[in-house]
Structure formats: structure tokens, C-alpha cells
Amino acid sequence: MSTLLSFLGKGRADLKTGYRIASYRFDAGFARSVPFFGLALNDYLKPDRLVLVGTAGSMWDVFFERAGGDDDAMLELMSAVEAGQVDDRLLDLPRQQLAAQLGIPVDCLLIPYARDAAEQSEILRRLASVVQPGEHLSIDVTHGFRHLPMLALVAARYLGRVVGVQIDELYYGALEMTADGETPVLRLGGLLAMLDWVDALATYDKDGDYGVFAPLLAADGMEKGRAELLARAAYFERTSNPVRARETLSSVFSSVEAHAGALGGLFAETLRKRIDWFRGPKRDDWELSLADAYRERGDYLRSATFLYEAFITRACFERRGNPNDFEQRKEAYAVARSEKPAVAQLEYLRNGLAHGVRPRNDQVVRTLDDENELRAALKTLRKHLFP
Numbered sequence: 001m002s003t004l005l006s007f008l009g010k011g012r013a014d015l016k017t018g019y020r021i022a023s024y025r026f027d028a029g030f031a032r033s034v035p036f037f038g039l040a041l042n043d044y045l046k047p048d049r050l051v052l053v054g055t056a057g058s059m060w061d062v063f064f065e066r067a068g069g070d071d072d073a074m075l076e077l078m079s080a081v082e083a084g085q086v087d088d089r090l091l092d093l094p095r096q097q098l099a100a101q102l103g104i105p106v107d108c109l110l111i112p113y114a115r116d117a118a119e120q121s122e123i124l125r126r127l128a129s130v131v132q133p134g135e136h137l138s139i140d141v142t143h144g145f146r147h148l149p150m151l152a153l154v155a156a157r158y159l160g161r162v163v164g165v166q167i168d169e170l171y172y173g174a175l176e177m178t179a180d181g182e183t184p185v186l187r188l189g190g191l192l193a194m195l196d197w198v199d200a201l202a203t204y205d206k207d208g209d210y211g212v213f214a215p216l217l218a219a220d221g222m223e224k225g226r227a228e229l230l231a232r233a234a235y236f237e238r239t240s241n242p243v244r245a246r247e248t249l250s251s252v253f254s255s256v257e258a259h260a261g262a263l264g265g266l267f268a269e270t271l272r273k274r275i276d277w278f279r280g281p282k283r284d285d286w287e288l289s290l291a292d293a294y295r296e297r298g299d300y301l302r303s304a305t306f307l308y309e310a311f312i313t314r315a316c317f318e319r320r321g322n323p324n325d326f327e328q329r330k331e332a333y334a335v336a337r338s339e340k341p342a343v344a345q346l347e348y349l350r351n352g353l354a355h356g357v358r359p360r361n362d363q364v365v366r367t368l369d370d371e372n373e374l375r376a377a378l379k380t381l382r383k384h385l386f387p
Contacts, residue, residue, distance in 0.1 A: 002136040002168070004047040005127070006038030007144030007152060008054030008062075024173050025182040036062045037142040037173035041185075042102060045138055050098075051107045051130055057084030059143070060108070063094045086110070114151055123151060124158050133164035141188075142173040157195055167192060190262070193219070197267050208294060208302070210234050210275050220261030226252055233275075240305055242286045243324065246278040253278075283323055284313040288386060295378050298371075303378055304350040311336070311343060311385050342384045349377065 023033040024040045032040035036059075042050055054060060061078045073093050080086045091108040099106040111126055112119040131137060139156055141149040149172070156167045170188040177184050193216075200212040211234030218227040233248035253275065259268060277289040287310035295303035315336035316323040323329060337343045348364045351357075358365045367373045 001049065001132070001134075002045070002047040002138070003049045003051060003131065004038065004042055004045055004138050004140065005051045005053060005131075006036075006041065006140040007142075007148055008036075008038075008052060008058035008060065009143040009145050009148070010055075010057055010059060022173065022175055022178065022183045023181055024185055026185045031182065037171075038140050040173075041138070041140050041171055047104065047138065049105045049107070050102065051109055052095075053109045053111055053127070053144075054086075055084070055111060055113050055145070056086045057081060058086070060086050060091060060094065063098050113145070114147060120151060124155055127155050127159060128163050131159060131163055131165050135165045136168050137165045138168045138171065140171045140173075142171070142175075153191055153195075156192055160192075193263055194266075197263055201267065201270065204274060205297060208297060208299060209238060210271070213271060217256075217259060217261070217264055220259070220264040222255060222259050222261065222264065226255045230256070230275075237290065238302075240302075240309070242290060242306075242309075243283065246286055249275055249278045282313075282317065284310045284317065287313060288382075291378075291382065295375065300371075300374055300378065301350075301353040304346065304353055307378065307382060307385070308346055308350050311346070314386070340385065342381055345377070346381050346385070349374070349381075 021033050021035050022037070023031055024037055025031045026040075026044050030044055032043055034040045038050070038052065052060075052063075059081060061074065061081050073090075077086065077090050077094065080090050088108070088110065091110075095106050095108045107130055109126055109130055111123045114120045114123055137156075137159065139152055141152045144152065152170070156170060159165045160167050167189070170191065172186045172188055174184050174186050197216055200216055203212050204210050211231035214227045214231035214234075217230065218224045229248055229252035233245045233252065236242075236245035236248060253272075256268065256271060256275070259265065264271075277293065278286060280286045280289055287306045291303050291306035291310055294300075294306060312329050312333045313323040315332040316325075316329055319328075319332050319335070321328040321332055333343075337347075345361075345364060348361055349367065352364060352368050358368060367377045
């Protein structure tokens with residue numbers, strides 16, 4: 001089901017001519033002259049349902065002009081609008097008349113003025129109460145009070161993430177950009193896409209999964225197969241396979257650098273910095289970079305794992321062995337462990353993190369029971385094992 005959600009603000013109606021009419025231009029073949037943009041947008045989108053959202057002082061009486069109605073009811077509503085005292089009872093008649101005129105269900109939703117956090121949260125709750133999971137939602141922010149478009153952007157993200165609706169687009173009839181008698185219609189859905197990128201950066205900073213950028217890059221114009229390589233590289237990294245991760249990153253990094261999409265270009269430099277660990281000359285450099293990165297973001301298991309593997313890889317190099325051969329890694333580690341006692345502590349830490357079983361070592365147990373101690377211990381081990 002598709003729904004148009006349209007915000008109403010405080011208009012000024014002329015006693016003789018009513019509310020100001022604007023001619024909204026959607027595209028070369030569609031324009032409408034109306035006093036309320038939501039009515040033109042409804043004609044353009046042809047949704048299954050219209051939800052009008054406004055405060056007790058919003059211009060609800062504008063709809064009597066479209067739907068028609070008895071004079072007494074209209075005068076009562078106009079008086080309530082002027083006094084900021086509109087209630088659900090007064091909205092019932094214009095709602096029914098507008099629904100009959102448009103041929104679709106119409107709901108009127110009264111909201112507070114968003115004066116503080118409590119009222120802002122209440123608006124989100126009320127909006128969530130009138131939509132359903134899977135519903136396709138378009139949002140019109142043209143006539144809302146000036147601060148409401150900011151809340152509408154938050155509401156779009158909230159309804160999408162919490163309720164599970166599909167936000168198709170945000171619309172704004174830009175009256176201040178009127179030229180030659182026509183008012184352009186702006187589509188603001190790109191703002192939601194920007195928030196998707198910001199969310200992806202936050203996700204990466206939290207767990208290191210740069211695979212979240214793959215669908216965003218594809219949507220921004222990168223060839224889908226190239227974008228999917230980024231997700232594949234992230235998979236190899238997160239399954240402790242830095243060799244395959246580096247190979248895959250090497251093949252896609254040039255595409256990330258060259259990408260010039262509207263949104264990808266905005267975040268390109270930040271993304272490049274987050275995936276350039278593979279530039280190290282040797283495998284132990286890659287693993288050490290990953291150990292540092294995961295420690296900083298609080299993923300201590302991966303940090304300990306990559307630190308442990310980096311030590312073994314370097315031990316193999318020092319013996320002129322093959323770090324990709326399991327048996328040679330095992331032999332190199334056994335020799336190096338006997339020479340550097342600190343390796344045992346790293347092994348205990350890694351095993352304790354991986355298995356959830358505390359070793360019979362009081363110092364290691366104390367370290368694992370305190371995050372600050374664990375972070376400090378990993379830093380100290382890194383310094384001792386990689387001077």
C-alpha cells in the first residue's frame with residue numbers, strides 16, 4: 001500500500017480569496033495550481049491513502065475549499081484554526097468530504113508543536129501509529145512549520161528502521177524559488193541516502209565491516225560486480241583471511257578511488273582511509289594493522305587474533321619460511337614462543353576471548369575481567385612483540 005503523508009503549517013487566508021494559490025511544476029507534463037501542495041502531490045502520486053499531519057493551529061480549513069461543506073462547520077473550524085484549538089471532532093467532517101472528493105481514505109493526525117524532546121518523541125510515536133510495516137511512504141514537508149522538516153527527516157528514518165515502512169521520497173514545493181509563475185518541486189530523498197552513508201561509516205567504525213558500503217556504491221553508480229568485491233574483501237577479513245582480503249581489496253581499490261558518484265564522492269576519502277591497511281609490504285604488516293584497528297574499535301577478539309597471527313607470520317619470515325604453510329607456521333611459532341615468554345600471555349588472552357573459558361592464570365583472568373586492563377595489555381604485548 002502507498003501512503004502520502006503531508007505536513008500542514010500555519011497559513012494566512014485572505015477573507016475574500018482564501019489561501020494563496022501556487023502553480024507547482026513537477027515535470028514537463030505535470031503541473032497543478034492549488035493552495036496546498038499536498039493536494040497537487042496527491043494528484044501526481046495517486047497514493048492509496050492520504051495522511052494529513054498538523055497541529056491545533058495548522059491550516060486545516062484549507063480543505064473545505066477543495067471538498068466543499070456547510071458554512072457553519074467551516075466557520076467553526078476557521079475560528080478554531082485562528083485560536084489554535086482544532087481537535088479531532090472538528091476535523092472529522094472535512095476528512096470525510098476530502099476522502100469522498102479524492103476517492104481514497106484520508107486520515108487527519110494532530111501532533112504537538114515539537115517544542116521540546118518530549119513533544120518531538122510524541123510526534124514520532126503518533127506517526128508510527130498510522131503506518132504499517134511494508135507500507136510505501138512519500139512525505140511532503142512543504143507547509144509544515146519551519147522546524148518540522150528537520151523532524152520529518154528524522155521521522156522518515158525512524159519509520160523506516162523501527163516500523164519497517166519503505167520511504168519512497170521526500171517532497172518540497174519551493175515557493176521561494178518561484179519563477180515565471182511556476183514553483184519547482186524538489187525531491188529530497190538524497191538526504192536519506194546521505195544518512196545511509198553516515199550510518200555505514202558508524203557501522204564500520206563499530207565493527208570494521210566495510211562491506212556495508214557495497215550496496216551504497218552500487219546505488220551511487222558503481223558497477224555492481226565491482227562494488228560486491230568490497231563486500232567479498234570484508235568477508236575474507238572478518239573470517240581471518242587477510243591474504244584473500246588483500247587480494248580482493250587490491251582489485252577493487254582503484255574503483256573506489258576513481259568513483260565520482262554524487263554521494264560516494266562525498267565519502268570517498270574517508271572510505272579510502274578505512275580500507276588502506278592492505279598497502280603494507282608484507283603479510284605481518286597487514287595483520288598488525290588490522291590488530292591495531294580492531295583494538296581501537298573495541299573488537300578485542302579480532303585484535304588478539306590478528307596480533308597472534310602477525311607474530312607467527314613474522315616468526316616464519318625470520319626463519320625464511322613460508323607464512324602460508326600451516327606446518328611451517330606451527331614450527332616457527334613453537335621456536336619463537338620459547339624465546340619470548342610474552343607470547344604465552346597473548347595466546348592465553350586470545351584463547352580466553354575465543355572460548356569464553358578463563359585460563360588458570362590469575363593475571364590473565366584479571367586482564368580479561370577489565371576492559372581497560374585488556375586494552376592496555378594488548379598495547380603492551382604489541383610493543384614487546386613488535387619493537
